[in-house]
Amino acid sequence: QSALTQPASVSGSPGQSITISCTGTSSDVGGYNYVSWYQQHPGKAPKLMIYDVSKRPSGVSNRFSGSKSGNTASLTISGLQAEDEADYYCSSYRSSSTSWVFGTGTKVTVL
Amino acid sequence: QVQLVQSGAEVKKPGASVKVSCMASGYTFSNYAISWVRQAPGQGLEWMGWISAYSGNTNYAQKFQGRVTMTTDTSTGTAYMELRSLRSDDTAVYYCAKGRYYDVLIGYWVHFDYWGQGTLVTVSS
Numbered sequence: 017q018s019a020l021t022q023p024a025s026v027s028g029s030p031g032q033s034i035t036i037s038c039t040g041t042s043s044d045v046g047g048y049n050y051v052s053w054y055q056q057h058p059g060k061a062p063k064l065m066i067y068d069v070s071k072r073p074s075g076v077s078n079r080f081s082g083s084k085s086g087n088t089a090s091l092t093i094s095g096l097q098a099e100d101e102a103d104y105y106c107s108s109y110r111s112s113s114t115s116w117v118f119g120t121g122t123k124v125t126v127l
Numbered sequence: 128q129v130q131l132v133q134s135g136a137e138v139k140k141p142g143a144s145v146k147v148s149c150m151a152s153g154y155t156f157s158n159y160a161i162s163w164v165r166q167a168p169g170q171g172l173e174w175m176g177w178i179s180a181y182s183g184n185t186n187y188a189q190k191f192q193g194r195v196t197m198t199t200d201t202s203t204g205t206a207y208m209e210l211r212s213l214r215s216d217d218t219a220v221y222y223c224a225k226g227r228y229y230d231v232l233i234g235y236w237v238h239f240d241y242w243g244q245g246t247l248v249t250v251s252s
Binding site: 019048050052054056061062063064067068073105107109111113114115116117118119120121 | 162164173174177188222224227233235237238239241245
Protein backbone atom coordinates (compact mmCIF):
# COMPACT_ATOMS: atom_id res chain seq x y z
CA GLN A 17 0.00 0.00 0.00
CA SER A 18 1.43 3.38 -1.00
CA ALA A 19 2.07 6.00 1.64
CA LEU A 20 0.60 9.48 1.67
CA THR A 21 3.00 12.07 0.25
CA GLN A 22 4.71 14.59 2.53
CA PRO A 23 7.69 16.88 1.92
CA ALA A 24 10.89 15.36 3.29
CA SER A 25 11.80 18.47 5.25
CA VAL A 26 10.48 21.86 6.28
CA SER A 27 12.36 24.49 8.24
CA GLY A 28 11.64 27.80 9.88
CA SER A 29 13.02 30.31 12.37
CA PRO A 30 11.74 30.61 15.93
CA GLY A 31 8.45 32.51 16.01
CA GLN A 32 7.62 31.82 12.37
CA SER A 33 4.81 29.65 11.03
CA ILE A 34 5.34 26.59 8.87
CA THR A 35 2.94 24.31 7.03
CA ILE A 36 3.38 20.63 6.23
CA SER A 37 1.32 19.14 3.42
CA CYS A 38 -0.01 15.60 3.12
CA THR A 39 -1.33 14.51 -0.26
CA GLY A 40 -3.47 11.47 -0.83
CA THR A 41 -6.40 10.48 -3.00
CA SER A 42 -10.18 10.49 -2.94
CA SER A 43 -10.02 7.05 -1.27
CA ASP A 44 -8.29 8.44 1.81
CA VAL A 45 -7.52 12.09 2.60
CA GLY A 46 -10.00 13.52 0.11
CA GLY A 47 -12.84 11.18 0.87
CA TYR A 48 -12.99 11.23 4.66
CA ASN A 49 -12.31 13.48 7.63
CA TYR A 50 -10.19 10.85 9.36
CA VAL A 51 -6.84 12.58 9.01
CA SER A 52 -4.53 12.70 12.01
CA TRP A 53 -1.04 14.05 12.62
CA TYR A 54 1.72 12.67 14.87
CA GLN A 55 4.87 14.25 16.26
CA GLN A 56 7.88 12.02 16.88
CA HIS A 57 11.08 13.09 18.60
CA PRO A 58 14.20 10.94 18.04
CA GLY A 59 14.04 7.67 19.92
CA LYS A 60 10.54 8.38 21.22
CA ALA A 61 7.07 7.09 20.47
CA PRO A 62 4.79 9.18 18.25
CA LYS A 63 2.36 11.61 19.88
CA LEU A 64 -1.09 12.47 18.56
CA MET A 65 -1.27 16.19 17.70
CA ILE A 66 -4.37 16.50 15.50
CA TYR A 67 -7.25 14.15 14.69
CA ASP A 68 -10.37 14.35 12.53
CA VAL A 69 -8.48 16.84 10.30
CA SER A 70 -8.52 19.76 12.75
CA LYS A 71 -9.29 18.65 16.32
CA ARG A 72 -6.65 18.94 19.04
CA PRO A 73 -6.44 16.43 21.89
CA SER A 74 -6.40 17.84 25.36
CA GLY A 75 -2.94 19.12 26.27
CA VAL A 76 -1.75 19.85 22.74
CA SER A 77 -0.72 23.45 22.18
CA ASN A 78 -3.07 25.63 20.12
CA ARG A 79 -0.03 26.56 18.04
CA PHE A 80 -0.79 23.36 16.13
CA SER A 81 -3.68 23.42 13.70
CA GLY A 82 -4.94 21.21 10.90
CA SER A 83 -6.97 21.69 7.74
CA LYS A 84 -7.86 19.96 4.50
CA SER A 85 -8.60 20.97 0.92
CA GLY A 86 -9.45 18.32 -1.63
CA ASN A 87 -6.96 15.47 -1.44
CA THR A 88 -4.40 17.46 0.58
CA ALA A 89 -4.33 17.89 4.34
CA SER A 90 -2.07 20.38 6.11
CA LEU A 91 -0.54 20.84 9.53
CA THR A 92 0.43 24.37 10.52
CA ILE A 93 2.73 25.15 13.41
CA SER A 94 2.60 28.79 14.43
CA GLY A 95 5.07 30.56 16.71
CA LEU A 96 7.68 27.90 15.97
CA GLN A 97 9.71 26.84 19.01
CA ALA A 98 12.89 24.79 19.40
CA GLU A 99 10.90 21.95 20.99
CA ASP A 100 8.87 21.61 17.77
CA GLU A 101 11.90 20.18 15.99
CA ALA A 102 10.84 16.60 15.27
CA ASP A 103 9.46 14.29 12.61
CA TYR A 104 5.79 14.68 11.72
CA TYR A 105 3.56 12.06 10.13
CA CYS A 106 0.08 12.40 8.71
CA SER A 107 -2.26 9.43 8.52
CA SER A 108 -5.68 8.56 7.18
CA TYR A 109 -8.24 5.85 6.75
CA ARG A 110 -8.12 4.37 3.23
CA SER A 111 -11.34 2.84 1.95
CA SER A 112 -9.92 1.13 -1.12
CA SER A 113 -7.99 -1.30 1.07
CA THR A 114 -10.00 -0.89 4.30
CA SER A 115 -6.81 0.03 6.08
CA TRP A 116 -4.95 2.81 7.81
CA VAL A 117 -2.09 4.54 6.01
CA PHE A 118 0.69 6.87 7.15
CA GLY A 119 2.47 9.62 5.30
CA THR A 120 6.13 9.50 4.30
CA GLY A 121 7.10 11.80 7.16
CA THR A 122 8.49 15.34 7.36
CA LYS A 123 11.50 16.45 9.36
CA VAL A 124 10.94 19.89 10.85
CA THR A 125 14.06 21.90 11.61
CA VAL A 126 14.05 25.04 13.72
CA LEU A 127 16.83 27.28 12.41
CA GLN B 128 -3.35 8.29 33.30
CA VAL B 129 -3.38 6.05 30.26
CA GLN B 130 -0.26 3.92 29.88
CA LEU B 131 0.78 1.23 27.46
CA VAL B 132 3.83 -0.75 28.56
CA GLN B 133 5.45 -3.11 26.06
CA SER B 134 7.70 -6.12 26.52
CA GLY B 135 11.46 -5.92 26.06
CA ALA B 136 13.71 -6.13 23.03
CA GLU B 137 13.96 -9.40 21.11
CA VAL B 138 16.59 -10.94 18.84
CA LYS B 139 15.35 -13.61 16.47
CA LYS B 140 16.74 -15.70 13.64
CA PRO B 141 15.21 -15.64 10.16
CA GLY B 142 12.21 -17.94 9.96
CA ALA B 143 11.41 -17.69 13.67
CA SER B 144 8.40 -16.04 15.32
CA VAL B 145 8.16 -13.19 17.81
CA LYS B 146 5.35 -12.27 20.20
CA VAL B 147 5.26 -8.74 21.63
CA SER B 148 3.01 -7.79 24.53
CA CYS B 149 1.39 -4.47 25.43
CA MET B 150 -0.09 -4.00 28.91
CA ALA B 151 -2.66 -1.22 29.19
CA SER B 152 -3.75 0.74 32.24
CA GLY B 153 -5.63 3.90 33.09
CA TYR B 154 -8.71 3.23 30.96
CA THR B 155 -11.31 0.51 30.36
CA PHE B 156 -9.31 -1.85 28.17
CA SER B 157 -12.27 -3.70 26.68
CA ASN B 158 -13.88 -0.50 25.39
CA TYR B 159 -11.18 0.26 22.83
CA ALA B 160 -9.00 -1.27 20.14
CA ILE B 161 -5.26 -1.69 20.07
CA SER B 162 -3.35 -1.07 16.85
CA TRP B 163 0.17 -2.17 16.04
CA VAL B 164 2.54 0.09 14.09
CA ARG B 165 6.14 -0.61 13.21
CA GLN B 166 9.11 1.55 12.22
CA ALA B 167 12.20 0.15 10.52
CA PRO B 168 15.51 1.86 11.35
CA GLY B 169 15.56 5.35 9.85
CA GLN B 170 12.21 4.77 8.14
CA GLY B 171 8.62 5.93 8.52
CA LEU B 172 5.64 4.48 10.34
CA GLU B 173 3.85 1.42 8.97
CA TRP B 174 0.41 0.35 10.21
CA MET B 175 0.06 -3.41 10.75
CA GLY B 176 -3.51 -3.79 11.96
CA TRP B 177 -5.88 -3.44 14.91
CA ILE B 178 -7.82 -5.65 17.26
CA SER B 179 -10.95 -4.72 19.14
CA ALA B 180 -10.48 -5.63 22.78
CA TYR B 181 -14.28 -5.83 23.13
CA SER B 182 -15.15 -8.20 20.29
CA GLY B 183 -11.80 -9.65 19.29
CA ASN B 184 -12.46 -8.51 15.73
CA THR B 185 -9.30 -7.82 13.79
CA ASN B 186 -8.29 -5.86 10.71
CA TYR B 187 -4.84 -6.60 9.33
CA ALA B 188 -2.92 -4.74 6.66
CA GLN B 189 -2.87 -6.84 3.51
CA LYS B 190 0.93 -6.97 3.63
CA PHE B 191 0.86 -8.92 6.90
CA GLN B 192 -2.17 -11.14 6.42
CA GLY B 193 -1.28 -14.78 6.99
CA ARG B 194 1.84 -13.87 8.94
CA VAL B 195 0.50 -11.83 11.87
CA THR B 196 -1.91 -12.63 14.68
CA MET B 197 -3.20 -10.06 17.16
CA THR B 198 -4.90 -11.14 20.37
CA THR B 199 -6.02 -9.64 23.66
CA ASP B 200 -6.46 -10.87 27.23
CA THR B 201 -9.14 -8.72 28.83
CA SER B 202 -8.49 -10.29 32.26
CA THR B 203 -5.05 -8.67 32.36
CA GLY B 204 -5.61 -5.75 29.98
CA THR B 205 -2.88 -7.01 27.67
CA ALA B 206 -2.64 -7.10 23.88
CA TYR B 207 -0.31 -9.32 21.91
CA MET B 208 1.12 -9.24 18.41
CA GLU B 209 2.75 -12.36 16.96
CA LEU B 210 4.69 -12.14 13.70
CA ARG B 211 5.83 -15.38 12.05
CA SER B 212 8.35 -16.34 9.38
CA LEU B 213 10.58 -13.43 10.29
CA ARG B 214 12.89 -11.90 7.69
CA SER B 215 15.70 -9.41 8.05
CA ASP B 216 13.45 -6.62 6.80
CA ASP B 217 11.15 -7.21 9.77
CA THR B 218 13.83 -5.62 11.94
CA ALA B 219 12.02 -2.63 13.42
CA VAL B 220 10.62 -0.99 16.51
CA TYR B 221 7.09 -2.26 17.07
CA TYR B 222 4.58 0.03 18.79
CA CYS B 223 1.15 -0.65 20.20
CA ALA B 224 -1.31 2.23 20.24
CA LYS B 225 -4.80 2.74 21.61
CA GLY B 226 -7.57 3.50 19.14
CA ARG B 227 -9.24 6.84 19.81
CA TYR B 228 -12.77 5.89 18.79
CA TYR B 229 -14.82 3.53 16.65
CA ASP B 230 -16.59 5.26 13.81
CA VAL B 231 -19.88 3.50 13.07
CA LEU B 232 -20.17 5.16 9.65
CA ILE B 233 -17.22 3.21 8.30
CA GLY B 234 -17.11 0.46 10.92
CA TYR B 235 -13.50 1.21 11.77
CA TRP B 236 -11.24 2.25 14.64
CA VAL B 237 -9.62 5.57 13.86
CA HIS B 238 -6.56 7.44 15.12
CA PHE B 239 -4.06 6.44 17.81
CA ASP B 240 -4.15 8.58 20.94
CA TYR B 241 -1.75 6.77 23.29
CA TRP B 242 1.33 4.78 22.36
CA GLY B 243 3.57 2.24 24.02
CA GLN B 244 7.28 2.88 24.38
CA GLY B 245 8.15 0.53 21.51
CA THR B 246 9.83 -2.87 21.30
CA LEU B 247 12.90 -3.38 19.14
CA VAL B 248 12.80 -6.66 17.24
CA THR B 249 16.05 -7.56 15.52
CA VAL B 250 16.08 -10.36 12.96
CA SER B 251 19.57 -11.60 12.24
CA SER B 252 21.31 -14.88 11.55
